[in-house]
Amino acid sequence: MTCIFCDILDGKRDAHIIYEDEDHLVFLDKYPIDDGHTLVIPKKHYERITDMDHKDVGKIFTLVPKIAKAVLQGSGADAFSLAQNNGKAAKQIIPHVHIHIIPRYNEKGTVWTKRQIPTDDVLSELAEKIKSAII
Numbered sequence: 001m002t003c004i005f006c007d008i009l010d011g012k013r014d015a016h017i018i019y020e021d022e023d024h025l026v027f028l029d030k031y032p033i034d035d036g037h038t039l040v041i042p043k044k045h046y047e048r049i050t051d052m053d054h055k056d057v058g059k060i061f062t063l064v065p066k067i068a069k070a071v072l073q074g075s076g077a078d079a080f081s082l083a084q085n086n087g088k089a090a091k092q093i094i095p096h097v098h099i100h101i102i103p104r105y106n107e108k109g110t111v112w113t114k115r116q117i118p119t120d121d122v123l124s125e126l127a128e129k130i131k132s133a134i135i
Helices: 004-009 054-075 120-133
Strands: 017-020 024-028 038-042 079-083 099-104
Touching: 004 024, 004 038, 017 054, 017 120, 024 054, 024 120, 038 054, 054 079, 054 099, 054 120
Parallel strands: none
Antiparallel strands: 017 024, 024 038, 038 099, 079 099
């Protein structure tokens, strides 16, 4: 079975990339729960976080505050939620470890199940705003 995130890493699929380093790739979720919904993934394929070495878990979670701060600034959100699912019963859709950074807006409320399908132009513009906020 092909991994969508590995295809993104291999350049076989497009993504609105926000940040990249030696071990991680950060991009906008194609079907966001809210505007600016961002995914942080390790470049090495792991299906579940329990498959990862503890040092790699530490590295990915160390990156989250930096990205979350940029997501808040770039999206204009009031707050954010973090999620990390493991296995089908936990609603993990893509079997590649990923951390969701989901911006939250006071005027919209917090709903976990709503999904949007924004245009490519909307995602590109938002990705640039978030990218420019990364310090």
